[in-house]
Amino acid sequence: MSTKKLSKGRQKIDMVKIKNESYLQVTFSKRRAGLFKKASEFCSLTGSEAAIVVFSPGDKAYSFGCPGVSEVIEKYENETSHLVNSSSTVEEVHHRANIIRVNNEFEALQAQLDDAKKRSDKLAEIVEATSKRYWWQVPINELNIEQLECLKFAYDELDKKVQLRAIVAGLFTDSISFDNQNASGFGRANGLQSDKFFNNDE
């Protein structure tokens, strides 16, 4: 007989890059499957078209598409051409297409930012409530983990914004080519681990 707990079940994890290589691979596979499944359900439910492209840490490409990856991507890129095909040169069309694409990405980032902001607002309330008084009644451990997630998420969004600026700059420096000459390196040296603010004297 066993009164011992067999599994701790799912535990909360930090939303930071996994260092352990094998565990990273497992999580990549699991979550990629989950993401594609979500996308599939999404398409079925709403009857909309969607495409996902992901690159594994080993740079292998995986994709999902309804009705197909190419169809959706082409539609995404052609949407711009259709909008501007009344104007003159091919170069102009291409240029403006890029602009519209940038605009789309802005909107995408805005949505993500809204989410981050919402979450962080919630967190701010919590922090404030904590500071006010009843912090000894607050389930601090859980909540503050969420806080960190919020902050982490918000910072990532900030980075993306900055990167997008680089893209825009590149667009206009070189009139046509959209190639990513911007670094695109996610250089967030997150120093989220730091108890050095006040040492634990227990």
Next chain:
Amino acid sequence: MSTKKLSKGRQKIDMVKIKNESYLQVTFSKRRAGLFKKASEFCSLTGSEAAIVVFSPGDKAYSFGCPGVSEVIEKYENETSHLVNSSSTVEEVHHRANIIRVNNEFEALQAQLDDAKKRSDKLAEIVEATSKRYWWQVPINELNIEQLECLKFAYDELDKKVQLRAIVAGLFTDSISFDNQNASGFGRANGLQSDKFFNNDE
């Protein structure tokens, strides 16, 4: 007073296209947000690149990309075929004037963002330390007020970024009509085999 059950909670739904138009819109928004969030977590966790493009039932395009939609899509297309971008030069001088202006604003905002980020990083340390344990020893009142200020400041900067997007859009709306009112709501008979791809266990 009510002893009655207020909500039935989440109920299982058929994975078929929703007919009710307004409910479809709600579900589209909710699930798109969830999908993008999942993708964001996925990227953070695995450090991999990913892009999502979706078209709403009204054919509006939404996208998510890490580090950017274009980067990922280009990388994806380059894997299959090495198509070369025909580079040309466009003589849109007056256009560039506006462009430079936008770029300047971007740089100005970036500086502010860097500052906001720096301050927020500091705050993150505080929050982290607080979450760890000895929060009851922290001079919470002071620190968290600063936290809130940092957050507020950061969010204001983000909002400015978003506003700048509108400027970018506005710059080009005189050259090209931006809003697509085509919206020929077409009902696709979605025959997407969603869950066949991933066997539901059990």
Next chain:
DNA sequence: CCGACTATGGTTAGACG
């Protein structure tokens, strides 16, 4: 390494303001 299992965290359908 991969699949199965389980407990738990996370997502969201439904109801309400």
Next chain:
DNA sequence: GCGTCTAACCATAGTCG
């Protein structure tokens, strides 16, 4: 129509075979 709440469904981290 959007935000919020809640309960229930769903995804998945940790674990074992």
